[in-house]
Amino acid sequence: MDSPVRSRCVEVLQVKSSPPSEELITFDAQRLEEALKTQGYSSVFFPLKVLKRLPEELRKADFNVWCVLLKDENGWIVAEVSASPPKEVLGVAVDLGSTGIAFYVYDFLQSKLVKKYSILNPQVEVGEDILTRLHFARKKEKLDYINKLTIDCINKELAKFGSKNIYYVSVCGNTVMSHFFAGLPVNHIFMEPRSPVTQSYGIREAKEYGLDIHPFARTYMFPSIGPYFGGDIISGLFFSEIHRKEDGFYFFIDVGTNAEVVLGNRDFLIACSGAAGPALEGGIFECGCQAKPGAICTVKIDKEKKTLHYQTIANEKPVCICGSGVIELIAELFKAGLISNEGKLLPNFMQERFKKVEDELAFIVAFAEETLHGRDVYIKQGEIKSFLRSKGAMFTILTLLCEKVGISFEDIEKFFIAGTFGNHIKVDAAVTLGMLPKEALKKAQGLGNAAGEGALKFLLEPDLEEISSIIKNITYIELNKEPRFMEIFAGSRFIPVE
Amino acid sequence: MDSPVRSRCVEVLQVKSSPPSEELITFDAQRLEEALKTQGYSSVFFPLKVLKRLPEELRKADFNVWCVLLKDENGWIVAEVSASPPKEVLGVAVDLGSTGIAFYVYDFLQSKLVKKYSILNPQVEVGEDILTRLHFARKKEKLDYINKLTIDCINKELAKFGSKNIYYVSVCGNTVMSHFFAGLPVNHIFMEPRSPVTQSYGIREAKEYGLDIHPFARTYMFPSIGPYFGGDIISGLFFSEIHRKEDGFYFFIDVGTNAEVVLGNRDFLIACSGAAGPALEGGIFECGCQAKPGAICTVKIDKEKKTLHYQTIANEKPVCICGSGVIELIAELFKAGLISNEGKLLPNFMQERFKKVEDELAFIVAFAEETLHGRDVYIKQGEIKSFLRSKGAMFTILTLLCEKVGISFEDIEKFFIAGTFGNHIKVDAAVTLGMLPKEALKKAQGLGNAAGEGALKFLLEPDLEEISSIIKNITYIELNKEPRFMEIFAGSRFIPVE
Numbered sequence: 002m003d004s005p006v007r008s009r010c011v012e013v014l015q016v017k018s019s020p021p022s023e024e025l026i027t028f029d030a031q032r033l034e035e036a037l038k039t040q041g042y043s044s045v046f047f048p049l050k051v052l053k054r055l056p057e058e059l060r061k062a063d064f065n066v067w068c069v070l071l072k073d074e075n076g077w078i079v080a081e082v083s084a085s086p087p088k089e090v091l092g093v094a095v096d097l098g099s100t101g102i103a104f105y106v107y108d109f110l111q112s113k114l115v116k117k118y119s120i121l122n123p124q125v126e127v128g129e130d131i132l133t134r135l136h137f138a139r140k141k142e143k144l145d146y147i148n149k150l151t152i153d154c155i156n157k158e159l160a161k162f163g164s165k166n167i168y169y170v171s172v173c174g175n176t177v178m179s180h181f182f183a184g185l186p187v188n189h190i191f192m193e194p195r196s197p198v199t200q201s202y203g204i205r206e207a208k209e210y211g212l213d214i215h216p217f218a219r220t221y222m223f224p225s226i227g228p229y230f231g232g233d234i235i236s237g238l239f240f241s242e243i244h245r246k247e248d249g250f251y252f253f254i255d256v257g258t259n260a261e262v263v264l265g266n267r268d269f270l271i272a273c274s275g276a277a278g279p280a281l282e283g284g285i286f287e288c289g290c291q292a293k294p295g296a297i298c299t300v301k302i303d304k305e306k307k308t309l310h311y312q313t314i315a316n317e318k319p320v321c322i323c324g325s326g327v328i329e330l331i332a333e334l335f336k337a338g339l340i341s342n343e344g345k346l347l348p349n350f351m352q353e354r355f356k357k358v359e360d361e362l363a364f365i366v367a368f369a370e371e372t373l374h375g376r377d378v379y380i381k382q383g384e385i386k387s388f389l390r391s392k393g394a395m396f397t398i399l400t401l402l403c404e405k406v407g408i409s410f411e412d413i414e415k416f417f418i419a420g421t422f423g424n425h426i427k428v429d430a431a432v433t434l435g436m437l438p439k440e441a442l443k444k445a446q447g448l449g450n451a452a453g454e455g456a457l458k459f460l461l462e463p464d465l466e467e468i469s470s471i472i473k474n475i476t477y478i479e480l481n482k483e484p485r486f487m488e489i490f491a492g493s494r495f496i497p498v499e
Numbered sequence: 500m501d502s503p504v505r506s507r508c509v510e511v512l513q514v515k516s517s518p519p520s521e522e523l524i525t526f527d528a529q530r531l532e533e534a535l536k537t538q539g540y541s542s543v544f545f546p547l548k549v550l551k552r553l554p555e556e557l558r559k560a561d562f563n564v565w566c567v568l569l570k571d572e573n574g575w576i577v578a579e580v581s582a583s584p585p586k587e588v589l590g591v592a593v594d595l596g597s598t599g600i601a602f603y604v605y606d607f608l609q610s611k612l613v614k615k616y617s618i619l620n621p622q623v624e625v626g627e628d629i630l631t632r633l634h635f636a637r638k639k640e641k642l643d644y645i646n647k648l649t650i651d652c653i654n655k656e657l658a659k660f661g662s663k664n665i666y667y668v669s670v671c672g673n674t675v676m677s678h679f680f681a682g683l684p685v686n687h688i689f690m691e692p693r694s695p696v697t698q699s700y701g702i703r704e705a706k707e708y709g710l711d712i713h714p715f716a717r718t719y720m721f722p723s724i725g726p727y728f729g730g731d732i733i734s735g736l737f738f739s740e741i742h743r744k745e746d747g748f749y750f751f752i753d754v755g756t757n758a759e760v761v762l763g764n765r766d767f768l769i770a771c772s773g774a775a776g777p778a779l780e781g782g783i784f785e786c787g788c789q790a791k792p793g794a795i796c797t798v799k800i801d802k803e804k805k806t807l808h809y810q811t812i813a814n815e816k817p818v819c820i821c822g823s824g825v826i827e828l829i830a831e832l833f834k835a836g837l838i839s840n841e842g843k844l845l846p847n848f849m850q851e852r853f854k855k856v857e858d859e860l861a862f863i864v865a866f867a868e869e870t871l872h873g874r875d876v877y878i879k880q881g882e883i884k885s886f887l888r889s890k891g892a893m894f895t896i897l898t899l900l901c902e903k904v905g906i907s908f909e910d911i912e913k914f915f916i917a918g919t920f921g922n923h924i925k926v927d928a929a930v931t932l933g934m935l936p937k938e939a940l941k942k943a944q945g946l947g948n949a950a951g952e953g954a955l956k957f958l959l960e961p962d963l964e965e966i967s968s969i970i971k972n973i974t975y976i977e978l979n980k981e982p983r984f985m986e987i988f989a990g991s992r993f994i995p996v997e
Contacts (some may be wrong), residue, residue: 199526199527199550203544227524
């Protein structure tokens with residue numbers, strides 16, 4: 002087993018305290034406290050249940066006991082004291098997305114990530130999109146229902162790893178997801194004047210949230226900046242570390258249901274988010290989906306040979322098209338002359354791929370006979386237009402932030418791209434479409450699910466001060482209050498022509 | 500209602516926070532937090548249950564809400580937020596004595612003590628004296644039984660005042676009582692090497708102790724110095740404030756089952772306790788009892804007229820003799836020549852008052868026909884000897900502490916006398932018997948139940964730093980390690996002769 006690193010959320014160590022004697026400190030707990038202090042763990046708190054077992058365990062262990070310590074706001078909780086070493090000590094990072102919930106299971110004894118996976122957010126039962134869920138949750142009993150749905154689902158997943166061995170859970174989610182997780186009323190989040198209940202959640206007892214894990218387990222949830230700028234972005238930023246960069250300017254771009262962008266470095270952070278519309282995510286296209294086996298992720302159109310080739314994730318039979326696939330598809334359609342720079346479908350060739358879906362023109366990427374479910378996978382005219390508005394909003398935000406700071410895209414050191422398809426994004430396609438500036442071609446770097454990675458990072462580096470300095474340093478720009486927004490946006494809704 | 504005093508354990512105040520607006524802080528909780536900060540309450544913590552009701556209460560109250568704040572180790576707990584003022588906000592100080600439990604019910608809205616009373620400690624069911632209870636509690640299920648007996652009994656009392664209105668409980672007790680209250684194993688308290696489980700308990704959630712009061716109520720229990728020097732003495736010291744005295748030397752003397760004595764001032768505190776034997780308390784004499792209606796508390800013997808007069812508490816028919824009565828009785832017997840300076844009964848006159856009880860000579864204070872129960876109230880030869888040993892131990896401790904500091908009794912500014920009969924003690928009788936030095940005649944001051952008063956004081960001045968500085972400043976002298984003890988004691992066991 003590794004020697005303990007002081008800064009993790011959970012530390013497991015064997016501590017030799019002095020035995021009782023007439024000369025030394027009289028009390029069992031204080032002798033152990035003293036021993037922990039010499040190892041760097043001060044301000045320890047013993048729950049009564051631990052104190053009740055302490056004398057026996059100390060003597061069984063000849064005063065050399067195993068302790069499981071949990072980081073709290075003001076010190077350490079002694080969650081376990083035992084003569085024998087613990088068999089399993091886990092922490093779980095949870096990225097509570099509106100569509101999916103990602104779990105990262107970390108083993109503190111082996112010091113390694115043992116599992117990482119996603120499940121569907123059970124809240125989709127109530128509504129596919131957030132607005133439907135917000136509407137549903139207006140009444141207390143409905144809110145409680147969504148809260149229970151969420152917590153029950155997470156408890157069920159945690160139980161798979163042995164609930165009582167889980168000592169820490171770190172959670173990130175957007176502002177609405179955080180409210181649902183905590184069971185807080187959402188009525189005022191999107192009603193003017195908008196006002197979520199709380200910005201920060203801090204470190205709480207896991208049972209306060211209803212998490213059924215180790216009795217003294219703690220839960221940390223990332224704070225929010227505002228209704229549109231939640232803990233998932235703070236978590237992503239925390240992971241990206243642009244707030245630590247000493248030189249140059251860095252973009253942190255989270256492409257999800259919203260376009261959330263932060264520009265800055267160690268000295269300042271300026272943020273903006275736009276209801277870019279969920280079009281960038283892919284998931285809400287009629288044939289769209291999140292990245293998963295069978296999702297079309299790559300599309301190439303050969304204008305000369307008049308052919309289309311695609312690839313799917315895991316090379317399975319196609320079932321849908323994911324976000325990065327959509328971006329490339331539209332870029333390829335444009336380069337082949339099959340859409341105009343305004344996004345209008347032009348059936349110039351491959352007419353067999355053009356069809357009407359409920360009176361709307363659509364372009365077929367995979368024919369029914371090729372797909373797993375035996376139905377065409379296509380993109381509709383309206384979806385393309387909607388996508389172009391979204392990518393326009395994204396570009397507008399990037400431009401606006403640079404203008405605010407007084408720099409140009411050339412001054413950017415790195416474009417960190419996070420989000421559902423952060424790792425898969427075809428930067429060249431995004432540049433072709435004018436979603437990202439051409440400077441991104443060489444300077445873009447995918448961060449994957451930065452939010453989830455940030456929550457995992459918290460388990461290993463629970464630096465509350467660093468997170469609160471991020472919060473303090475961020476200046477948030479409200480798009481709808483920016484007169485320049487519409488000006489820039491007007492020119493960004495189209496695909497740029499050389 | 501009084502304006503809030505910042506330093507109490509519970510504060511009730513109406514706080515005007517700004518309403519949500521586009522320009523100000525977005526979040527409900529943080530706006531309220533900001534408003535509380537301007538009133539001096541920083542580091543506030545909102546339980547989720549409070550956050551869940553916050554938006555509605557804020558808007559019902561037009562953002563001018565009532566808050567109930569509870570002092571915690573690192574700040575304030577927002578225990579209630581409501582549009583309407585709370586009807587009742589109570590705190591209870593509990594002095595957990597081995598014989599009786601004293602309750603002090605404080606009303607934080609009216610800023611006054613509303614009730615003060617005592618009940619029998621239900622642990623007497625298990626054993627009259629502490630040693631019997633320690634023996635009984637060796638096994639976990641028996642310990643749990645005593646713990647439950649104690650907590651159930653306290654819960655039952657608290658329920659009389661409306662459990663949910665009780666927001667704070669402060670507790671003091673000796674080391675064993677504190678362990679029983681917390682349900683901690685007592686096996687190593689009096690077994691060499693002696694080692695109680697914990698010195699400090701800090702501020703905890705009341706429910707951690709099983710107290711069934713307000714869901715976010717806190718409980719503070721005073722820390723101990725050692726097995727024989729518990730939280731009740733620290734609480735008493737805290738009340739006596741000798742640790743704040745700038746000039747001169749002060750004695751704090753607690754006369755109970757043990758003789759616990761502290762000498763010092765702002766600069767130092769030196770403490771000693773002796774298993775003086777419970778003889779000083781009166782309670783364990785065959786006809787002894789605690790101060791209560793019908794207890795003989797005053798005894799006068801007229802040597803010339805050969806008569807004895809007594810008074811009882813509340814002037815009721817006598818049933819027993821309390822501690823202060825015993826001291827005066829023995830002093831009067833000595834002055835009348837009815838006992839020798841070694842404590843031997845001398846039936847020189849009033850022969851009708853001398854009788855044999857199971858072959859042991861006894862002196863009758865009240866005859867059967869005068870008493871409520873129709874039985875004689877007497878003191879036995881052995882009890883007198885035992886008392887003299889106890890008073891000798893007390894005097895020895897006082898002398899020893901002065902020697903340690905290098906001062907004499909003349910240098911003492913004040914003898915604060917606390918304990919069961921702290922308010923009733925006949926100082927002249929105690930001086931006659933050589934229990935207190937003659938300097939005490941003019942300088943003794945009764946503190947009553949200093950332990951209970953100290954617990955009450957905590958509710959109003961929860962100064963954790965002050966208490967921990969008391970703990971740090973105390974040097975504890977172990978009697979049985981003092982070679983001088985037996986030397987001084989040898990001369991102190993007798994009644995001094997002019």
